[in-house]
Each structure stands twice: as C-alpha cells, then as structure tokens.
Amino acid sequence: MSDRTVLITNDVETTSIVNHRLDDGTARYVVEQGLPRLLDLYASHGVRATFFFTGRIARLYPDAVRRVHSLGHEVGSHGLTHEVDKAFDTMPRAMQLDHLVQSKHLLEDIVGSDVVAFRAPALRVDKGFAAVLKEAGFLIDSSVASQRLDMFFSFGSLGKLNWLRSPRHAYLTSSADIYRRGTDGVFEVPVSAFAFPYIGTFMRIAPLLNRTTRRLLHLEAMATGRQFVFLTHPNEFIDEPRDGNAIDRRAKSWLAYLMGDLLRHALKVRNLGAQALPLLEHELAFFDGYGYKYHTCSDLYNQYLNTHAQ
Numbered sequence: 540m541s542d543r544t545v546l547i548t549n550d551v552e553t554t555s556i557v558n559h560r561l562d563d564g565t566a567r568y569v570v571e572q573g574l575p576r577l578l579d580l581y582a583s584h585g586v587r588a589t590f591f592f593t594g595r596i597a598r599l600y601p602d603a604v605r606r607v608h609s610l611g612h613e614v615g616s617h618g619l620t621h622e623v624d625k626a627f628d629t630m631p632r633a634m635q636l637d638h639l640v641q642s643k644h645l646l647e648d649i650v651g652s653d654v655v656a657f658r659a660p661a662l663r664v665d666k667g668f669a670a671v672l673k674e675a676g677f678l679i680d681s682s683v684a685s686q687r688l689d690m691f692f693s694f695g696s697l698g699k700l701n702w703l704r705s706p707r708h709a710y711l712t713s714s715a716d717i718y719r720r721g722t723d724g725v726f727e728v729p730v731s732a733f734a735f736p737y738i739g740t741f742m743r744i745a746p747l748l749n750r751t752t753r754r755l756l757h758l759e760a761m762a763t764g765r766q767f768v769f770l771t772h773p774n775e776f777i778d779e780p781r782d783g784n785a786i787d788r789r790a791k792s793w794l795a796y797l798m799g800d801l802l803r804h805a806l807k808v809r810n811l812g813a814q815a816l817p818l819l820e821h822e823l824a825f826f827d828g829y830g831y832k833y834h835t836c837s838d839l840y841n842q843y844l845n846t847h848a849q
C-alpha cells in the first residue's frame with residue numbers, strides 16, 4: 540500500500556479512569572460527553588474510525604452504537620465485559636467462543652449489519668485465539684501491539700511477551716498462532732508502537748515522548764508503507780468527578796499493587812477529559828498535514844484482499 544494510512548481506533552467501555560473501576564455511571568459520561576466530543580472532532584477532520592464496544596455499554600446505550608454506525612464509522616466488538624477476572628486469555632475455549640458470539644450478535648442486532656472486527660479488553664488474548672475468533676465469525680482482530688515494550692505495567696504481561704515477535708504490518712494470522720503470519724487465521728491490525736505505545740493514555744501522560752514515538756512511526760510509514768493504528772477511548776475525554784474512595788486493589792502482591800494499580804493510576808489521570816481533546820487534535824493535524832488517509836479496520840482488510848487477490 541503506497542497510500543499513507545492511519546486508523547483511529549476507539550474502545551468504548553464503562554471503565555472509570557478517575558475512580559479506577561467499571562461503573563455504569565461512567566457509561567453516561569462516555570455516551571453524553573466523551574463520544575460526542577470525539578465524533579465532532581472526527582467529523583471536522585474527515586476521520587472514519589473504528590469503535591469497539593463492550594457488550595455492557597452497548598446494552599446500556601444501544602442508540603450510541605447506532606449513532607456511531609450511522610455516521611459511517613465501523614462498529615466492532617470489545618467483548619462482552621471488561622471485568623479483569625474475565626479476560627479472554629484466562630477463559631476456557633468454550634467461554635471465549637460464547638462471549639465472542641454473544642457480543643457479535645448483540646451489536647449486529649443493534650446496527651442491523653455485520654460486525655467483523657474485534658479487540659480484546661486490555662489486549663489480552665492467547666496464542667490460539669485466532670481460531671476461536673474465526674469460529675465466532677470475526678474476520679479482523681486488533682489485540683496485538685507489536686514491539687510494544689511497556690507490557691510489564693499491564694495485566695496479562697507474560698502473554699504479551701509475544702508482542703516482541705509479532706509482525707509490524709497488518710497481517711493474516713495463522714489459526715494456531717495469532718502472533719504469527721499464516722494463511723488460515725484472521726486479519727490482524729497491530730496497534731502501533733515503537734517500544735512506547737501509540738495510544739491515548741501515552742499521548743496524555745507523556746506528550747513529548749508521544750511526539751517522538753509518532754515521528755519514528757511516521758518515518759517507518761514512509762520507508763515501509765506501514766499503517767498507523769492509534770488506540771484511544773471515549774472515557775479519556777470525559778470530565779468525571781473523583782468520588783474520593785481509595786484505589787481498588789486488583790493485584791495480589793504489594794509490588795504489583797504499587798506498580799500495577801497505584802503508580803498506573805497516578806499517571807493515567809493526567810490530561811483527562813477536555814484537556815485531552817487538543818492533544819488528539821494535534822495528532823490529527825499531523826496526519827492531515829502529511830496527507831494521511833483515515834481508514835477503518837474493514838477498509839484496511841478489504842484493501843489487503845484486493846492487493847492479495849489471485
């Protein structure tokens with residue numbers, strides 16, 4: 540692909556960043572504040588984006604899913620639930636399949652058309668996941684962050700070591716190994732990283748480092764035609780009040796609590812809400828300035844099929 544391509548991807552969920560928990564009350568901020576802010580911004584930059592909805596938020600606010608779809612964006616699945624004890628990499632196969640099929644049908648019933656793209660909550664999948672995705676009827680996955688090196692700050696970090704070996708360009712996976720090229724798996728759209736991830740969280744907590752990461756990715760895109768895949772969340776663009784409770788402890792050991800919960804939380808609330816908007820606008824202005832074209836995951840897959848026909 541010679542075109543400069545960027546995918547803006549959005550995970551739509553009930554996670555409260557300030558209060559560090561899943562919260563249906565947060566969903567209202569997401570739908571009434573975060574999502575409209577992003578949709579307006581995208582409209583003003585001609586962005587067609589992909590939105591991965593959890594089943595939880597789609598059930599609470601089906602009209603929000605329909606609105607995203609009616610504006611020409613792609614609707615994808617972000618699983619049924621974002622609960623940390625129901626991560627896909629810890630589920631038995633039958634449960635993975637059940638969650639995938641349920642979330643797909645739920646979204647398809649809402650939008651009235653096929654839903655073929657998937658992203659796992661917290662990017663937690665296992666090696667054989669492509670086969671399950673395929674069985675559930677998904678064609679596209681975006682749960683791999685090739686050569687992203689901050690995995691030790693997140694959950695499921697051992698499985699994420701596979702990111703070291705996964706391809707950088709979008710690729711057709713093997714059904715036996717989602718981290719490897721093959722012929723019988725799904726189309727993988729890796730989230731951009733150049734050691735540091737190219738995501739909304741990082742854009743907010745380390746704007747200068749994010750700029751460097753983006754410039755390196757831009758050089759790579761020009762040299763190799765690799766696509767940009769930015770990952771953000773509408774819940775990063777909400778001004779939700781902090782309720783003053785202590786940070787939930789999810790980790791088992793005190794070290795994991797310190798690194799995984801407390802430290803992460805202190806960083807993750809930087810530039811939240813309205814302050815995040817000009818930062819994202821800056822990213823889009825960069826892409827506009829360099830003549831990048833905005834595509835959805837399905838657009839990219841269709842281009843891939845066209846160029847690999849016969």
Ligand SMILES: [Zn+2]
Binds near residue numbers: 552617621659661
């Ligand atoms: Zn998520």
